[in-house]
Amino acid sequence: MLTRNYLTLSWLALAGLASPAVSYAQKATVDSKVAQAMQSADSSQIKADITYLADDKLKGRLPGTEGFKIAADYVIEQMKKYGVQPAGENGSWTQQVRLRKAFIKNAQVSLTLKGNSSANEQLASGRDAVIYPDPVTPHESVSGDIVFAGFGITNPEQHYDDYSGIDVKGKMVMVFRGAPQSFPSSEVSHFMDMVTIQKTAAAHGAVGVILGTPDSLGRLANTSRGIYSVLDDKGSVVVSRSYYSNQIKALAVLSYSYTQRLLQASGKSSREILAALKSGHTQSADLRAELHATYESSYQDVDGFNIVGKIPGSDPKLKQEYVVHSAHLDHLGISVPVQGDSIYNGAHDNASGVASMLQIAHIYANLKVKPKRSILLVAVTGEELGDLGSGYFAAHPTVPVKNMVADVNTDMPTIIAPLLSVTALGAEHSSLAKVVDEAASYLDLSVEPDPEPKENRFVRSDQYSFVKQGIPALHIKYGSKTPDGKNNLNEKVAVWRAKYYHKPQDDINGIFDFRAGAKYAQLNFLIGYLVANDPQRPEWNKGDIFATKE
Template identity: 55%
Template sequence: MKKVKPKDIKGHIEYLADDRLLGRMPGTEGYKMAADYVIDKFKSMGIEPAGENGSYLQDVTIRKAVTGNDATFISRDSLGNKSELIHGKDFVIFPNAVEKQTTLEAPLVFAGFGISAPEIGYDDYAGIDATGKVVVVMRGAPDSFTSTVAASSMDIGNILQTAANHGAVGVVMAFTNPTAGVPNISRGVNSVLGPDGGIAVSRYYVSDDVKLFSFISGETLTNFLAKAGLDFNTSLTSLKNATPVSAPLNTTIRASYSSSHEDINSYNVIGKITGSDPLLKNEFVIHSAHLDHVGIGAPVNGDSIYNGAHDNASGVASLLEIARIYSRIDAKPKRTVLIAMVTGEEMGLLGSSYFAKYPTVPKQNIVANINTDMPTIIAPLLSVVALGAEHSTLDKPVANAASYLGLDVEEDPEPEQNRFVRSDQYSFVSQGIPALHIKYGNKTPDGKNNLNEQVQVWREKYYHKPQDSIDGTFDFDAGKTYVQLNFLIGYQVAQNPERPSWNPGDFFETAR
């Protein structure tokens, strides 16, 4: 570990965030250059291929779907009064990843936050029949939910799947503000196709049975609730206090829309360090980081190339240096370690979702995921947050590794960011695999312990902007510590004969 060199981390970032790679958008020559760079490094270190057909690659076909301007949304109450909503103001409809033309007519039923978690004493679907209906939900969670449980419960894919499990044919969602508008989805949404051409993974499409996913304005939801004798703010207060207020809404809707499709070819890049134990080498510890960024976009101060130096060239650099540590170890770990650089994270965790669901190794033999996404190496790393570790026995290797390196382990200083579900570790969690994501803590050398405030200022200037380049703010010594920490966490898991497990009775154990 002492041989990890900050200048090597910097060198990886310099190449991956160079203007020549044009922001590493999946399907572009820049992304291919990034993948070729990773493969060349793998080969030079003796890292074996772990992709498809003996290669380092796993094909990922991304489908971008866009809703047409012909979308209509008409409501009719129990007295026969009709109202045609305005597209882009009162409603938007997310595109269908399969059908090019979709029409649906069904009654509405209010399902609170759209959460069904009876194992923790909360179920918006208790007492209502959603079969053949469109469920209307608010985007939120009870205040009593922890930040990670709330984030997972609010995940759109989970909300849609829960609705499908209860027989719903559509989901209509609104923000928890009676004056809120609707999101801008003009750029479309993305899914991944399987080898058969069907939808393999998607956060916005769960089955052919769910024909509609739409957002409506707060005013529109207020009107729908009023027809059932419900008040927006009173209902929200009840839901925040974990008391469902689900009910039929005495309204039927008819929605119609078209969807256009564009398919993009990309790939995950996967290497492996084969384990040394005759039995445990057939089990796998996954280190992951997303290789993609957002490409070329709107100019900011004359620059339109979104280089993604921190997001996530720094994460890829970290994994390459973890691979380099393994390449120097004569006695390999007992379990096999996979180094997975995934595509399409910026498009909705697509590459990791596909790999976690259809891995290039037996899924039941994947024991853990340690994800690395934008470690934000802008200041000395003195403390860390292990997002997700509190739900499983992974908290022990985190504590051991942090202690060895003299780091404190803290609670998430920014739970409102919902970071647990916003990066690739969540793709593995969704498949029942214990996972975590190490982020910075708040500790600072001056004792003010306000690093999250510094990061907020940094984020305003750099996050998802062309200014996130190698010319920005970096602490490459912090990058070295980050590499050492993540390596030590994964190494302990690879050496321990016992597989990591969810904590008994934990939400993520019982929800699978």
């Protein structure tokens, strides 16, 4: 359990007797029984859960492996202990997720530059260009004129359109990944997403997308280990980070040198073009070139699964609606050794997030009267492969998709120091922002803007899967406040990240503050509880970019 001192301080905060929070948001009104149940958040159990899930015997919890299954069995047993009910397929605890790993074979890419000589040049696969495999079509061939379309963005809300004044029907579009500096950080993340880029290109009639490399330090993507997607029982792609539809017959990445050569037709360098794009000035142009691509794809299918549990609501009508708490259970398995260790245990990423979600179940187990809406606890697979398990669940949930009102996601809360402030990624797009402010203020936490907008964290975890289905979602991360008043926690996290993130060193022997983990679980619980008890569903802000289903 939490130490006596921490319990005393935490109880004062929950009872509204602690010193005012830095945030000036109105504090949530919480029943004394709810406040008391929140005290059951157990830092020692969080440590125990992380210790088990990050043990070497689980071998990094790679989807489809025995280690992942051992982790899943543990999570299910913990849920049972807390009185959670199974809510998977056919009354089970699980939802099957068919993962497809696609590999590229025999890729041939050439360019025809329409100058005086109209020379055709064969590009070296992996050096000059990379083609992504197609998860459903084993043999593909496409040709098309190349048109530069800036960042590949059409965004009426920001009065910005890279496709204005150009015709890309039946053509290949070359784009840079990015967005104008005036865009909010979460919108930048959204428009940098490769599926969003392809979707926009397809909407304008393009048949292929080329990701140009604008910087000489840029590296081509490595697809040699395979690219994952999720298929349904009919063999159609449900979710992928690299595939949109059969209309886009080639997704390619072009080297810096060839990107520069193509841009010569516009009379500008990539540096000049990128600077103009960042300032909000479109730079679209016909590049007077044609790309030809022929390639084959091969496949390996993996049987993965999500875990789905339910805490039934108390209202006869509203209990048919759901607030989702999600956390990914998978990690990277066994990979390249670092300092003699090749097991990527994923203690912070994301055993800590799963442990936090289990503590939410623990709090509910100590709350006799449940909220009006039901609660779903979803431990998803394949986040490290591209938000695949959450993408499948959000699109094909085990409950009616229209009945999911919000997702509160937990991914690597980075509990390495006292939790004094937080960032709510994605909350600013909906009424969830007000809920976060009220819950955080109740726990004497201030709420800050994203301290690392360039990390594109909004689209890099499972909350984004729900957003793409039109469901308001958020992801709580640490803020910058520190006990010494220097408020530079992001600097400490940067040092931690360099040593531990996505490395075998991320095990139980790393840096942890388990009390912060308990407070993090309390916050996520309270956010979900307030939403579940509110007669009104969360709503997107009027005119918000995510207000319509993707």
